[in-house]
Amino acid sequence: MEKAFKLTKVKDDKKAQYASYYLKDEASYWWESSKALLERESISWETFLEMFLEKYLPSYMQDQLEMRFMDLRQEDMTVAEYEVKFSELARFVPEYVNTEAKKAKRFQTGLKPRIQSQMVLLKIRTYVVLVQKAMIVEGERDATKRESEGKKRIYEESEQDQGRSKFRGKFGRNAGSRNQRFQKFKPENGN
Known part of the structure; x- marks a missing residue:
């Protein structure tokens, strides 16, 4: 209004x-x-x-919203999902986010520890910049994780293939020599 x-x-x-x-x-x-x-x-x-x-919006509801805001953590949300929830609750507690520095600091406090640790090093005081950088860090970590998981899967598949070829090699030779032995005892005229 x-x-x-x-x-x-x-x-x-x-x-x-x-x-x-x-x-x-x-x-x-x-x-x-x-x-x-x-x-x-x-x-x-x-x-x-x-x-x-x-x-x-009675005072008890305002108190509940304030507590939800103060307890808000990223946990299993993406940075984008966390930012939406943060903005939604921040409307009800303007005294905690009435400057860029306060808003950025409070947002940073709720990030996952692995993202938060990198944001602390950057010393970002602007909310929008902090959110963007946190999304980049999250994206990079996810890409690294996917790449690592892909390499692990390829390695495991390679190990399985080597195991199969060793298995075939061992039992394939025996199977071939067994077939040759049986052919020796096979009658030629069908008698």
Whole structure:
């Protein structure tokens, strides 16, 4: 809503009226009854916002969202998935991400240790740059892991093939000499 106020240059004394115009259904009914209880003609934006948040985002929910944000770790998510979750929760705790440095530091804290250790060395203080670099590190590690697994698989297949050829060699010779022995005892006339 704040963006809309800036874009349309809504004056402070009209912000609550402007915002309430966009409320729908239950929220609209709630506002009409709340406004009637206040018995004031003009309601400040701060009052409106405080009442709205108390109704739709009460303090206990804000506390829960804050805890979820503080406990957020990348764990089994990709960096991109972690960034989406981080941004989603950061909206509710602006005091923790109100500067680029704070936002970057908090994001870095939740990264997987192997990625975080490389980010610490880079000393990045800009959130967007940090996210991009973390994605690059993750991509490089994944590519290295795939390459390593591919080499391991090729090595294991090679070992298996060598084992099979040794097996065939041993038993193939015996099988051939056995066939020759049986041909010696085979009657020639069919008798």
